[in-house]
Amino acid sequence: MKQSLFESHHKAEWERFAVALERLEQGKETAQVSDFPKAYRRLCQHLALAQARGYSSFLIDSLQQQVLRGHQQLYRHRSRLGAQIISFILADFPRLVREQWRFVAAASLLFFGSLIGFGVLVYLFPELIYNLIPAEQVREMQGMYDPVAGHLGRSAERAASEDWVMFGYYVMHNTGIAFQTFASGLLMGVGSGFFLLYNGMIIGAVAGHLSEIGFGQTFWSFVIGHGAFELSAIALAGAAGLKLGWALIAPGRLTWGEALRLAARKSVLLVCGAMLFLLIAAFIEAYWSSKTSVTPLTKYAVGAALWLTVAVYLLFAGRIRHAPE
């Protein structure tokens, strides 16, 4: 069949396809949606024919272009985001954490190990704090948690509207740290390891110092609540980063690129979970931890309950499979 005959045979069909394509690309409903896959496959056949018969470059290129656009519409990733998020929170995320327990354990060991280690060190050798943190920042910290001052957190006097400021600040600051900890895992895991150790060191040193100078009550009652979510989020983000790094160190029988891609698909979910934790942490930090009207004892109790919640959630949620998943 000559090219001009072929073109005139199928011209109408191609034009209909182009119209349907345009409407799909603009996200409008089109009457031809149910016929689209069939029309697309016919177009593929025409392209193959045109190539096999040596038709002109213009025809082949324009068919190729239509096929490419059709491919992108037909194989679009349609996700039911709402349902996915709910099943992620209820089951998939804790399952993933348990599945990746090696990385989670390694990251927790690095982070909490350095936190506790430096906390104890600074408590025993108080002058060590000045080697770790600049003196100015230490003074600032002391000002914030001074029990005499009767306020808590980062700002001097907090009205209700300031809770907003702090909420925004915590979200930005903490999530930034978590993202950094994750992303730098791409450097063979070294970056994640560094950030885990470093953040553990800073938090531990501050905790040790404040306890040692007698501000322990204000400090611990402030941090215990949101710490449950915040600290575990950092550890989880670090675990995701270590997973990336491990894929590069030990790709197994895959190529580097492929191993990395597979590991990244899982670790991005871990990061999403960590992000969720941080959002909760920022909320607690801004609206609950900073309340001065609550007695420290209540705060310890609530804090302990929150830690328990996190542990139970990560360990047990999603163990039973429900039918409609």
Add this chain to the structure above:
Amino acid sequence: MLEPTAPRRKAPLDTRHQVETPEGIDLPLRPAGLMVRAVAFAIDLGIRGLILGVLFIALAFLGKLGMGLGSLLLFAISWWYMVLFEVLRQGRSPGKQWLGLRVVHDDGTPIGWSASLLRNLLRFVDLLPFGYFLGALSCLQHPTFKRLGDIAAGTLVVYSERPLSRPQLPDAEPRRSPVPLTLSEQRAVLGFAERQAELSPARVNELAALLAQPLHISAPKAVSEINGIAHGLLGPTP
């Protein structure tokens, strides 16, 4: 690093990246190089700066509440601007749209949430140690110009397809080729006729003269003869 989706048959002259679809069709994608991507990023950076500047001025009037909203916005725009545009607008952030680029998965399908989030979170590493050094390095050495985030997320930045306009074939009497032509020869002859308008007359004559002998046509009239053969291939021959 080899791409599993694109088995390399033979090293191509251009940078096209072939993707095989489930229908058995090879789709050529044209990956975008470092410079054009850098320009697109610079435009996006400018737009983000502008949005933040305007919003901060507006929020400054709201006082403390404004400050809280401001830092939430800073967070949202610095981490989510690219992701939202890429997922909701078929792989195009404003800068990419401007330069005719889009982000797709390795298999040519539009980018989804997890891949977009991943490639934009890992931007942090591409930025190291300063000014996109690692990203540029990776982009320059990779056959399809991927930065590290793209490698991990399995994404590609490609040129969007532009509408083609039908070329005018020069007039000539349709005729049959004196020698049987193979498929690629047919396409070459058709290509010669279709692209003639883009070439200078001297070059057209030069190319046609090369074909005169193998096609057994007279050298002085080679151009019109070849155009005739092209017409003959397209439509009915007498």
